Amino acid sequence: MKNGKCPKCKSSEVFTGANIKMKKGVYGSNTIPLGGILGSQIALDNYVCTNCGYTESYINNPGDIKKIRNNWDRAW
Numbered sequence: 145m146k147n148g149k150c151p152k153c154k155s156s157e158v159f160t161g162a163n164i165k166m167k168k169g170v171y172g173s174n175t176i177p178l179g180g181i182l183g184s185q186i187a188l189d190n191y192v193c194t195n196c197g198y199t200e201s202y203i204n205n206p207g208d209i210k211k212i213r214n215n216w217d218r219a220w
């Protein structure tokens with residue numbers, strides 16, 4: 145998906161919100177909740193196929209990915 149090709153419909157009409165402003169914070173709905181006492185939010189980079197609507201989300205910040213490892217349960 146990051147390469148601009150939709151894995152579902154094979155369209156190349158893929159757009160990304162990776163560079164939009166205010167991905168997190170007061171106006172940030174483009175986040176995933178980390179959980180915990182502080183209730184931190186982690187920003188997501190979204191890739192949307194404008195042909196079929198399929199969406200993928202990625203965490204771009206390596207430090208944020210580490211937080212997930214430290215705070216979430218491993219899926220079995």
Ligand SMILES: [Zn+2]
Pocket residue numbers: 150151152153154155193194195196197198
């Ligand atoms: Zn598609």
